[in-house]
Amino acid sequence: MFWKGVLEGYNCTVFAYGQTGCGKSFTMQGVTTPPSQRGIIPRAFEHIFEAVSVAEGTKYLVLASYLEIYNEDVRDLLGGDSKKRLDLKEHTDKGVFVQDLSQHPVQNVVECEALMDRGWKNRSTGATLMNADSSRSHSIFSIRLEMLEEGEHIRSGKLNLVDLAGSERQAKTGSSITLKALVQQRAEGIRVYPPSPDFATHLPLSRP
Numbered sequence: 001m002f003w004k005g006v007l008e009g010y011n012c013t014v015f016a017y018g019q020t021g022c023g024k025s026f027t028m029q030g031v032t033t034p035p036s037q038r039g040i041i042p043r044a045f046e047h048i049f050e051a052v053s054v055a056e057g058t059k060y061l062v063l064a065s066y067l068e069i070y071n072e073d074v075r076d077l078l079g080g081d082s083k084k085r086l087d088l089k090e091h092t093d094k095g096v097f098v099q100d101l102s103q104h105p106v107q108n109v110v111e112c113e114a115l116m117d118r119g120w121k122n123r124s125t126g127a128t129l130m131n132a133d134s135s136r137s138h139s140i141f142s143i144r145l146e147m148l149e150e151g152e153h154i155r156s157g158k159l160n161l162v163d164l165a166g167s168e169r170q171a172k173t174g175s176s177i178t179l180k181a182l183v184q185q186r187a188e189g190i191r192v193y194p195p196s197p198d199f200a201t202h203l204p205l206s207r208p
Helices: 002-007 024-029 040-054 109-120 167-173 175-187 199-205
Strands: 011-016 058-070 073-076 088-091 095-098 138-149 155-163
Touching: 002 011, 002 040, 002 138, 002 155, 011 024, 011 040, 024 040, 024 155, 040 058, 040 109, 040 138, 040 155, 058 109, 109 138
Parallel strands: 011 155
Antiparallel strands: 058 073, 058 138, 088 095, 138 155
């Protein structure tokens, strides 16, 4: 499973893509009950913390963040001011990152789900012809793991869980074409960053 790579210090991105009303947000978030309808995000929480709880000889620090990209503005859904616009930066070691994005230590699934619910309520939504409460934004819930094994340096892995806005909106800007090209290039082993300022294609490629 994808989460195993994160525990080994790799960067992983999972995203839902499609038209409004096709079930992207439900796929990522799901519902609490019945358990069989929980989404990818809460299931990832369970797998990660289960692995952390049984690990021997390794110390873990788990950090969570939740951001929204709306009209090319980046907002921290878990920060003190969810309306504040954050800047996208690039660093030689960090790669692409969001400056001043809050990071929240979490110790279990319950704490992660509480952050997810809190951030979800701050997302920008609006009515469309396809959905009365449609997400108008991209969102990225990130889990960063820092691992310290005896006699080794600190390793870090990051899991980006992305809920994209409806693809009918992206078609107008061409970002869906850019995203498709980038995914294909990464699959072929080509290390590349987007030739455009589109945050939706930059951020999932950031390093841990």
